[in-house]
Amino acid sequence: MLPTPEVALAPILPILIVLAGALASTILGFHLPRRNLTIINLVLVVLSGISMGTLWNSGARSFNGGLQADNAALLLGLIILVGTFMTLLVSLDTAWRARVSFPELDAMLMYAVTGCLLIAFSGDLIVMLIGLEIMSLAGYVLATLQDSRRSEESGLKYFLLGSVGSAILIYGMALVYGATGSFNYAEIALRVGTVSNLAPANVGILVGGALLLLAGFAFKVALAPFHQWTPDVYSGAPTSISLFLSTVVKVAAFAGMLRVFGGALADAPGWSSTLQVLTAATLIIGNMAALLQTNFKRLLAYSAVAHTGFLAMALLGTPQMGGAALGYYLLIYTLTTAAALAIVAALQRSEAGMEISDLRGLYYRHPAYAVALAVCLASLAGLPPFAGFFGKYLAFQAAFQNGYMWLSVLAALTSVAALVYYLRPAMLMFMPDRTPAREYAHGQRPPTTFTVGLGVAGVILLGILPNLWYGWVANPAIWQQLAGQ
Amino acid sequence: MIHLMIFLPVLGSLLLMATPRRWREEVAGFIAALTLGLGLLIWRAGGTELFSIPWIDALGVTYSVQLDGVSLALALVTAFMSFIACLYTARRIPNPGTMLALILGMETGLLGIFAARDLILFYVFFEDALIPALLMLAIYGKDRRMKALVKFAAYTLFGSLLMLVSFIGIKYLGGSPTFALADLRANPVQGAMQTWLYIGFLLAMAVKLPLWPLHAWLPDFHEQNHESGIPDVMGTLYKVGGYGIFQFGITLFPDASLELRPILMGLAAFTALYAAWIAFHQTDWKRLLAYAGLSHMGFVALGVFSLNETAVIGAMYLLAFQNLYTGALFLSVGMLQERIGSLDTRVGGVMTQAGALGGLTMALWFASIAVPGMAGFIGEFSILLGAYQISPWLTFIAGITTIAAAAYALTAFQTTFWQARPLGGVRVADLQHVEWLVLGLPLAVAIFFGIYSAPALNLMQPAVKAVLSALGGQ
Numbered sequence: 038m039l040p041t042p043e044v045a046l047a048p049i050l051p052i053l054i055v056l057a058g059a060l061a062s063t064i065l066g067f068h069l070p071r072r073n074l075t076i077i078n079l080v081l082v083v084l085s086g087i088s089m090g091t092l093w094n095s096g097a098r099s100f101n102g103g104l105q106a107d108n109a110a111l112l113l114g115l116i117i118l119v120g121t122f123m124t125l126l127v128s129l130d131t132a133w134r135a136r137v138s139f140p141e142l143d144a145m146l147m148y149a150v151t152g153c154l155l156i157a158f159s160g161d162l163i164v165m166l167i168g169l170e171i172m173s174l175a176g177y178v179l180a181t182l183q184d185s186r187r188s189e190e191s192g193l194k195y196f197l198l199g200s201v202g203s204a205i206l207i208y209g210m211a212l213v214y215g216a217t218g219s220f221n222y223a224e225i226a227l228r229v230g231t232v233s234n235l236a237p238a239n240v241g242i243l244v245g246g247a248l249l250l251l252a253g254f255a256f257k258v259a260l261a262p263f264h265q266w267t268p269d270v271y272s273g274a275p276t277s278i279s280l281f282l283s284t285v286v287k288v289a290a291f292a293g294m295l296r297v298f299g300g301a302l303a304d305a306p307g308w309s310s311t312l313q314v315l316t317a318a319t320l321i322i323g324n325m326a327a328l329l330q331t332n333f334k335r336l337l338a339y340s341a342v343a344h345t346g347f348l349a350m351a352l353l354g355t356p357q358m359g360g361a362a363l364g365y366y367l368l369i370y371t372l373t374t375a376a377a378l379a380i381v382a383a384l385q386r387s388e389a390g391m392e393i394s395d396l397r398g399l400y401y402r403h404p405a406y407a408v409a410l411a412v413c414l415a416s417l418a419g420l421p422p423f424a425g426f427f428g429k430y431l432a433f434q435a436a437f438q439n440g441y442m443w444l445s446v447l448a449a450l451t452s453v454a455a456l457v458y459y460l461r462p463a464m465l466m467f468m469p470d471r472t473p474a475r476e477y478a479h480g481q482r483p484p485t486t487f488t489v490g491l492g493v494a495g496v497i498l499l500g501i502l503p504n505l506w507y508g509w510v511a512n513p514a515i516w517q518q519l520a521g522q
Numbered sequence: 523m524i525h526l527m528i529f530l531p532v533l534g535s536l537l538l539m540a541t542p543r544r545w546r547e548e549v550a551g552f553i554a555a556l557t558l559g560l561g562l563l564i565w566r567a568g569g570t571e572l573f574s575i576p577w578i579d580a581l582g583v584t585y586s587v588q589l590d591g592v593s594l595a596l597a598l599v600t601a602f603m604s605f606i607a608c609l610y611t612a613r614r615i616p617n618p619g620t621m622l623a624l625i626l627g628m629e630t631g632l633l634g635i636f637a638a639r640d641l642i643l644f645y646v647f648f649e650d651a652l653i654p655a656l657l658m659l660a661i662y663g664k665d666r667r668m669k670a671l672v673k674f675a676a677y678t679l680f681g682s683l684l685m686l687v688s689f690i691g692i693k694y695l696g697g698s699p700t701f702a703l704a705d706l707r708a709n710p711v712q713g714a715m716q717t718w719l720y721i722g723f724l725l726a727m728a729v730k731l732p733l734w735p736l737h738a739w740l741p742d743f744h745e746q747n748h749e750s751g752i753p754d755v756m757g758t759l760y761k762v763g764g765y766g767i768f769q770f771g772i773t774l775f776p777d778a779s780l781e782l783r784p785i786l787m788g789l790a791a792f793t794a795l796y797a798a799w800i801a802f803h804q805t806d807w808k809r810l811l812a813y814a815g816l817s818h819m820g821f822v823a824l825g826v827f828s829l830n831e832t833a834v835i836g837a838m839y840l841l842a843f844q845n846l847y848t849g850a851l852f853l854s855v856g857m858l859q860e861r862i863g864s865l866d867t868r869v870g871g872v873m874t875q876a877g878a879l880g881g882l883t884m885a886l887w888f889a890s891i892a893v894p895g896m897a898g899f900i901g902e903f904s905i906l907l908g909a910y911q912i913s914p915w916l917t918f919i920a921g922i923t924t925i926a927a928a929a930y931a932l933t934a935f936q937t938t939f940w941q942a943r944p945l946g947g948v949r950v951a952d953l954q955h956v957e958w959l960v961l962g963l964p965l966a967v968a969i970f971f972g973i974y975s976a977p978a979l980n981l982m983q984p985a986v987k988a989v990l991s992a993l994g995g996q
Contacts (some may be wrong), residue, residue, distance in 0.1 A: 434581075
């Protein structure tokens with residue numbers, strides 16, 4: 038007889054609250070203006086965050102461990118919510134200009150967040166896949182929502198390549214199931230940890246499955262050479278959507294990777310040396326390609342690829358160190374990228390973003406935005422005292438201490454290229470300029486300004502006192518049980 | 523008190539943004555003077571004890587600071603030159619608020635570099651000083667600043683990031699609980715790995731020092747900066763590579779520094795001579811000064827790398843006072859530019875109308891080319907004396923530089939200040955009120971410590987001895 042499923046509501050509450058927002062946007066969209074819906078969703082996001090807070094240290098789980106609200110899930114979930122909050126705020130100002138201001142935008146956003154949270158909370162591969170698909174499908178729609186050729190092209194590209202990624206991922210899951218006989222992370226980890234339980238033929242299948250999973254995830258997080266879609270999608274989509282895709286969706290995909298490779302398959306052979314090669318390729322390709330960009334939005338897109346490389350370095354660390362590094366880096370990356378793209382969204386004349394040369398003299402036209410953008414770029418480049426420095430440092434450390442010394446050196450070298458492409462726009466802003474302004478004249482609106490302020494304050498505060506966040510994240514006990522008990 | 527000294531300038535620079543426009547100069551000057559005063563008080567008290575508290579516990583990063591010996595001397599010079607820079611900025615630059623804020627912001631970074639006794643803290647301050655320097659270049663630089671800026675930043679970060687990796691390595695491979703210098707010294711890394719880590723560390727320092735072949739950013743940086751010379755003063759202070767090698771390099775990598783000594787001394791001697799040779803061919807005062815500074819830094823490096831006590835003391839002495847007179851020379855070049863509108867070294871005849879400017883500039887040049895009786899002489903002589911005991915031939919090569927220095931300095935001075943005044947040249951005003959102080963004070967200090975070196979030497983000697991004790995029997 039089948040065991041009765043264990044259904045506990047408390048651990049799924051944060052996800053349900055977000056889902057409620059999605060449903061409300063779908064239904065109430067007929068009656069309420071979009072602005073009100075967004076405000077409702079903002080409130081719901083905060084509520085979801087609070088409900089996560091109440092679950093802290095409870096280790097609650099549901100569906101026989103298919104869904105687990107352990108501290109790792111909560112930390113990653115909070116980062117996802119921070120990114121969502123910032124996206125919603127920015128969309129209040131810019132959605133109308135980007136011609137995507139209809140309730141469906143909110144609905145899709147919240148569906149995507151639901152999927153993201155499911156990934157972070159997942160306890161087995163099936164839940165993870167469901168979350169990933171909800172997230173991806175909503176993401177495809179979001180990228181295409183704007184009525185423009187560029188956006189349609191980017192959405193289609195995203196859809197086609199994303200589907201291939203999903204297919205590979207599913208195939209990998211099937212093989213892992215074939216090798217271990219379970220979808221549950223804890224079960225898989227148990228079987229993988231004692232390879233003696235696996236017949237030699239199964240080990241081959243396991244390695245194949247792990248590698249296919251890695252390739253599937255590489256599509257989702259944009260690791261080279263699976264990154265080709267990213268720059269086109271990020272720069273083709275409306276800016277507030279790019280913001281969402283490059284922060285929230287990426288955080289969720291990394292949460293999934295952490296669950297699978299830091300937890301379930303931590304002891305499986307083969308994947309880490311492959312990931313090492315992918316990481317090295319991403320660091321080189323992402324940084325070198327960003328160096329050649331002339332469009333600022335596209336530059337940020339390539340910078341997102343480059344940062345994927347640094348984030349993946351953290352995955353190469355031991356789960357304890359790597360998890361902590363990833364937990365810190367993801368929050369900082371979200372805050373910084375969201376703030377930078379919020380400024381682009383506010384100041385661009387069209388959704389194509391702005392040219393780097395358009396930034397010349399920004400300091401004399403919008404001093405606060407210019408300083409904020411400079412702080413963001415410095416943080417992305419990893420200059421102390423901004424938080425990006427500690428993020429990079431932690432990623433270096435995690436990889437170095439796990440024996441990937443040459444990768445750390447390579448990362449340091451490619452960071453120099455990163456510095457050059459971040460520095461050029463940052464410095465152009467401070468150069469005096471007498472030509473007429475090239476920004477949208479009415480860019481500064483309170484919610485965007487608030488978002489930017491939130492991001493910059495976070496970056497500075499967490500840079501000077503990293504312990505405020507790292508103190509939470511650093512506890513190794515959180516990351517030891519990524520696969521559950 | 524030490525924390526106040528480090529962070530007062532940056533607080534001041536934040537305060538400047540809230541200050542009404544007409545009071546900014548006074549406030550900045552007051553803050554800079556106050557910082558210098560605090561430094562002098564610390565000196566009177568004989569330096570500070572080591573202060574150490576955990577900063578990021580989970581990572582083993584501590585906030586450890588100490589100002590004594592060499593670091594105190596360098597901090598004092600930094601505070602002094604920042605004060606001079608503030609004085610001249612207020613006079614020379616219209617609406618100087620931003621520039622003053624940047625000077626003060628950079629001062630904190632520099633003081634922090636000298637005070638830090640924790641590797642990560644050192645790195646943080648090291649990079650912090652970079653940001654204001656970049657902004658000065660971006661806001662006040664000349665037409666082709668973008669290239670100079672990218673070059674400067676790329677070189678700097680190239681070294682720094684490798685240094686960061688080597689810091690992680692030192693702590694991890696040595697097994698030290700924290701990044702504090704004292705802990706790291708107790709848990710050294712041995713063997714071949716030490717050499718690799720030292721090379722990583724050295725790359726950052728060689729960029730900052732700068733050492734051939736990593737010096738290419740330097741002339742462009744100075745040439746493209748604002749012609750007043752104020753950013754150059756701060757740029758001169760930014761050459762902390764020699765100090766870094768002394769304070770962290772020798773103590774943490776004793777075996778590696780002995781092992782690499784011949785190569786590094788050779789590079790240093792070559793840098794000194796090569797830079798002097800290039801300086802001789804310059805027709806732009808800023809570039810000339812940049813290469814002259816590079817040549818001095820070759821000397822400093824020679825002294826530090828020789829690991830000989832006399833030479834290391836001399837190197838630190840030179841490092842400290844080189845900032846003083848080279849900085850003042852940059853300012854005098856700025857004054858010259860203000861009067862004749864060009865930085866060319868072949869103007870001619872300025873002396874006839876601006877005698878005081880010419881006289882003070884010449885005196886500063888004498889300090890720079892190590893005429894006895896000036897601070898530079900004591901530094902260069904000690905370096906040569908000490909390095910000679912280690913490697914006579916390399917010291918001989920470096921020694922030729924002193925002759926070359928006299929050649930490039932006096933030629934350039936002669937073609938600018940003497941010779942015939944060109945027909946139709948504008949009337950050149952002589953020094954006016956605060957300019958006397960700006961050039962006179964550094965000169966006075968340089969002469970004072972050139973004649974009476976005991977106070978500075980007494981300050982540095984114990985610190986140098988302590989550092990060199992890391993080498994064991996050497």
